[in-house]
Amino acid sequence: xxxxxxxxxxxxxxxxxxxxxxxxxxxxxxxxxxxxxxxxxxxxxxxxxxxxxxxxxxxxxxxxxxxxxxxxxxxxxxxxxxxxxxxxxxxxxxxxxxxxxxxxxxxxxxxxxxxxxxxxxxxxxxxxxxxxxxxxxxxxxxxxxxxxxxxxxxxxxxxxxxxxxxxxxxxxxxxxxxxxxxxxxxxxxxxxxxxxxxxxxxxxxxxxxxxxxxxxxxxxxxxxxxxxxxxxxxxxxxxxxxxxxxxxxxxxxxxxxxxxxxxxxxxxxxxxxxxxxxxxxxxxxxxxxxxxxxxxxxxxxxxxxxxxxxxxxxxxxxxxxxxxxxxxxxxxxxxxxxxxxxxxxxxxxxxxxxxxxxxxxxxxxxxxxxxxxxxxxxxxxxxxxxxxxxxxxxxxxxxxxxxxxxxxxxxxxxxxxxxxxxxxxxxxxxxxxxxxxxxxxxxxxxxxxxxxxxxxxxxxxxxxxxxxxxxxxxxxxxxxxxxxxxxxxxx
Numbered sequence: 304x305x306x307x308x309x310x311x312x313x314x315x316x317x318x319x320x321x322x323x324x325x326x327x328x329x330x331x332x333x334x335x336x337x338x339x340x341x342x343x344x345x346x347x348x349x350x351x352x353x354x355x356x357x358x359x360x361x362x363x364x365x366x367x368x369x370x371x372x373x374x375x376x377x378x379x380x381x382x383x384x385x386x387x388x389x390x391x392x393x394x395x396x397x398x399x400x401x402x403x404x405x406x407x408x409x410x411x412x413x414x415x416x417x418x419x420x421x422x423x424x425x426x427x428x429x430x431x432x433x434x435x436x437x438x439x440x441x442x443x444x445x446x447x448x449x450x451x452x453x454x455x456x457x458x459x460x461x462x463x464x465x466x467x468x469x470x471x472x473x474x475x476x477x478x479x480x481x482x483x484x485x486x487x488x489x490x491x492x493x494x495x496x497x498x499x500x501x502x503x504x505x506x507x508x509x510x511x512x513x514x515x516x517x518x519x520x521x522x523x524x525x526x527x528x529x530x531x532x533x534x535x536x537x538x539x540x541x542x543x544x545x546x547x548x549x550x551x552x553x554x555x556x557x558x559x560x561x562x563x564x565x566x567x568x569x570x571x572x573x574x575x576x577x578x579x580x581x582x583x584x585x586x587x588x589x590x591x592x593x594x595x596x597x598x599x600x601x602x603x604x605x606x607x608x609x610x611x612x613x614x615x616x617x618x619x620x621x622x623x624x625x626x627x628x629x630x631x632x633x634x635x636x637x638x639x640x641x642x643x644x645x646x647x648x649x650x651x652x653x654x655x656x657x658x659x660x661x662x663x664x665x666x667x668x669x670x671x672x673x674x675x676x677x678x679x680x681x682x683x684x685x686x687x688x689x690x691x692x693x694x695x696x697x698x699x700x701x702x703x704x705x706x707x708x709x710x711x712x713x714x715x716x717x718x719x720x721x722x723x724x725x726x727x728x729x730x731x732x733x734x735x736x737x738x739x740x741x742x743x744x745x746x747x748x749x750x751x752x753x754x755x756x757x758x759x760x761x762x763x764x765x766x767x768x769x770x771x772x773x774x775x776x777x778x779x780x781x782x783x784x785x786x787x788x789x790x791x792x793x794x
Contacts, residue, residue, distance in 0.1 A: 324450035325515035328547050331569045334596045334628035336549075343396070345452075346617060346682035348659050348675070349604055349634035350390060351401035352648070353383060354442045355418070355435070355464070359650050360751045366412035369462060375404075375415040377438045379643045381702065381716060384445050386640030389661045389719035391449045392696050393676070394683035399454035399603055399634055400442070402524045403495070404435075405465030417465055419495060421473050426487070428494040429473065437505055444506040447516035454603075456521035456553055457499065458492055460528070467492075467523075484532045493540055496520075500544045512545035519570060520548055521603075525555035534559060538567035551601065556581070558593040570631070571598045575605035575616065577654075582608055584619035591625035599631045606636035607654045610674035617682045635659075635679060644704050645714040645757045646750035657748055662695055662720045662778060664746025695720050697781030701774045706791040710764065712756035713772060717745040718783055721776035726758055729771045732788055736773065766793050 327339050336343040361374040378386075390398060404417040418435040422428055446453050458481075459466030467481035471488040480486035500512050500520070511517065522529070522537050529552070538550045549569040552562040556579055562568040571594050575582045582605060594600050605616055613635055620633035639648040639658040650658045656670060663673035680692035698718035706713055713726060724743040727736040745757050764770065769792050776783040 324447055325452075328515050329452060329518045329549060331549055331599055334594070334599055334626075336570075336599055336631045343452075343631070344629070344686040345395070345397040345632040346620070346679055346686060347390065347395040347398060347632075347634050348638040348661075348679055349606075349636045350386065350398050350638040350640070351636075352378070352639065353386060353398070353400045354378070354439045355401070355404055356382075356648060357650060358648070360648075360749075360753075364409070364413035364415075367407075367409040369409075372409060372413055374413060377416070377435065380441060382640060382643050383438070383442055384449075385716065385719055386638075387442075387445050387449050387451055388699075389640060390638070391451050392720055393661050394680050394692060395451060396683075397452040397454065397518055397632060398446075399456070399521070402456050402459040402464055402466070403499070405429075405458070405469040407465050407469050419465070419470070422491075426474070429470070429491050431495075431498050431502065436502065440504045440506050443504060443511070443514050443516050447507065447514065451516065452518035453516055454519050454521055454551065454601075455517060456524045456551075457496055458523040458526075460523065460525045460555070479528070482526075482528050482530055482533050484530075484536055489533070493537070496537070496540055497544060500541065512547055515547075517548055519551050520545070521551040521572065522553040524553060525574060526553045527555035527557070529554040529559065531559070531561040534562055534568065535565055538562075538565055542567040549599075551603075558590060563594065563597040569599055570601050572601045572603040574603055577608060582612070582616070584615045584623075587616065587619040587623045587630060588625070591623060591628055591630070594625075594628070596626035596628040600628065601631055602633035604634055604636045607652055607656050610671035610678060613675060614678040617678055621682050621685045633682070635675060641717045641719075641745070642750075642752065643716060644752065645716060646745055646747060646752060646755070647717075649749055651749070660746055662722055664722070664744055666744065666746045666748050670748070694780050695778055698722075698776040698778055698783045700783045700786045701776050703772060703774050703786045703789050706772060706789050708794055709760035709770065709772065709791060710793075711759060713758045713760065713774075715745075715757070715774045715786060718776035720778055721745075721783070722778040723776070724758075725775045725777065725782075726760075727773050727775070727785075728760065728762070730769070732771050732790065764793050768793050 330337045356376050357373040364372040405419040406417045406421050420430045420432045468478035471480050474487040476488045480488045502511050541550050551570040551572050552568050620630040647660045663676035684692040698721040701718045702716040704714040726740040728739045729736045743758050773788045774786040
């Protein structure tokens with residue numbers, strides 16, 4: 304079955320089961336966001352990879368001479384839905400993802416694809432990679448299905464996924480030409496904006512500009528050298544193409560005064576990191592004072608510090624006011640989700656901090672994972688006018704993958720918000736079932752699927768005998784129904 308056939312089947316099954324989550328677009332009223340007539344505020348753990356995955360378990364691609372070059376992969380439909388369910392069911396109402404990736408000369412050697420391809424002809428405009436964008440389509444469709452609003456930045460200031468420097472290389476220009484509004488690179492950037500906003504989602508059948516799951520377009524990620532002409536022309540272009548969605552000035556480390564009076568800019572964003580000497584709660588007050596209640600304020604990223612410090616910033620985001628204005632949202636960097644065949648993806652930062660996994664695991668204790676999850680859920684509750692977060696829902700069944708030899712590995716995709724798993728075996732599909740492992744955790748940090756197994760059957764098994772396996776997930780609120788059953792004839 305080819306890719307288009309698989310997508311058609313997914314689209315059909317998606318629409319058969321879907322109940323659309325949103326009645327309206329998110330709008331702005333002065334310094335507030337509104338969902339209908341209700342103020343819309345949110346807190347979360349930033350999930351950058353809902354549409355493209357850095358597979359850290361594979362290490363660094365040596366063919367990339369930049370000194371940093373991960374292996375990447377596209378998420379499966381199961382992975383994307385699992386992650387979005389985990390986010391929504393743990394209290395996330397909105398999510399900012401990472402940028403659109405841009406082609407580099409080293410991609411083929413590193414076995415990776417990007418969202419943006421080089422022009423088909425010299426001097427032409429960049430192209431959207433259809434093989435990549437179908438995953439972006441599915442992210443948007445699943446966000447609509449499960450009730451998650453998306454913040455979508457266009458292009459990166461940095462090189463990590465391919466950014467302004469790689470875009471400029473298509474035209475033999477420099478990275479700084481990205482911000483020059485008379486450059487070929489700037490024209491290419493705007494061509495990308497047009498293509499994305501006008502794209503028709505292959506799953507929902509709607510153009511992106513008509514997708515209610517999209518909360519806002521962001522001019523880019525950490526565009527710290529943005530100029531007034533750059534922002535004004537870009538915001539005006541976005542609004543001319545799309546009257547439904549909000550626009551975020553993606554400038555970094557400063558509040559552009561010209562954006563405060565630009566009618567096409569709705570949201571002002573900042574990111575806090577210790578390397579910039581702004582990773583503290585006082586920065587919230589400084590930004591709110593600089594914005595002066597003229598626009599919505601978003602803390603798009605902060606993190607890479609201890610849980611106590613993160614909580615101080617998050618509480619400042621929840622509570623600090625200036626002229627009645629508060630932060631609309633704040634995201635701690637960063638989240639990774641379940642792998643298709645078991646365990647979690649992960650990422651280790653230069654500071655030694657790891658990505659966070661939901662709902663939080665003992666294996667993440669050196670990273671203060673549970674404390675960070677808890678402080679985020681507390682902030683979500685406070686923004687909703689509650690004293691404490693509601694209990695997590697009990698997990699749905701995990702997905703047991705095919706078993707070759709249970710003595711070597713038993714692979715299952717963990718349930719959204721599952722904390723522990725019970726693995727059972729029988730000699731008949733109808734049972735009776737015997738517990739062979741209990742309190743199994745899939746929250747291993749730095750999980751390497753080619754070298755490790757989440758679980759295996761260490762019992763005395765009879766070669767040639769037929770066995771049946773199933774898995775049950777649990778957390779503090781209860782346990783799931785059993786997973787699908789897998790049959791294996793022992794080698």
